[in-house]
Amino acid sequence: MADIQKTKAIVLKKLDYGDTSKIATLYSDNFGKISCIVKGARSPKSKIGKIIDPLNHVEVVFYKKENRDVQLLSQANLVSNFTNIKEDLDKLKYATAVVELINSIFQEEYKNELIYKGTVKILELIDSGEDQPILYFTKYFLFFLKEIGYEIQTSNCSRCSKDIEEFDLSFNFETGIICEECSHETINSVKLSTELFKIILCLSQRNKSITYTNKDLNSILFLLEKYLTYHIPEFSGLKSLHMF
Ligand SMILES: [Zn+2]
Incomplete structure (x- = not known):
């Protein structure tokens, strides 16, 4: 079972994963440092892929499973992108x-x-x-x-x-x-x-x-x-x- 969790976070980095996804490392308010897979984020049309960008302050929803190194991110909203x-x-x-x-x-x-x-x-x-x-x-x-x-x-x-x-x-x-x-x-x-x-x-x-x-x-x-x-x-x- 995975719990749905919501937290604010700063995006530390992101790396390509497979052909279509990215893995993002976040420093979050409620869970500390976490890694999340962002499916489809490599597509130029992916809105979530643009929001999850290093240095951005975001609010994310993800499925948290204990004992899993990489969590699955499902939603992201921008708090600030420090223009x-x-x-x-x-x-x-x-x-x-x-x-x-x-x-x-x-x-x-x-x-x-x-x-x-x-x-x-x-x-x-x-x-x-x-x-x-x-x-x-x-x-x-x-x-x-x-x-x-x-x-x-x-x-x-x-x-x-x-x-x-x-x-x-x-x-x-x-x-x-x-x-x-x-x-x-x-x-x-x-x-x-x-x-x-x-x-x-x-x-x-x-x-x-x-x-x-x-x-x-x-x-x-x-x-x-x-x-x-x-x-x-x-x-x-x-x-x-x-x-x-
Ligand atoms: Zn001394």
């Missing part, structure tokens, strides 16, 4: 990085409502917010790390727990921000400038007045990617950040 994102290469780059992050880190059926809500929110902001897409994405990356249990600590050394000042800090790829003494005792660390530390602090505290350059944010993203690679060996970095 600004699709017309701007820079917005597209960071929105794609958001879905790539979820898709590469989460196992099937991994559910986290806060991450679902945060993901919808960040895509809306990348689509129509006033700040640069890279700033939204860096904030999202820090939020994501916190939610999966790898928060970047900003008040204490992540190795010896001593209170930290803004100066003489380093970033350790295994533990995060560390004090000067610890930096002499570890490998896999790089110096963390006061400017970069202050930006990480502002972003983690959701401080609105923040001074940054894109170079600073790129440096922070590099550190976060390395850090995540250290904790999740299957994660090999975000291709979308490097291919645009």
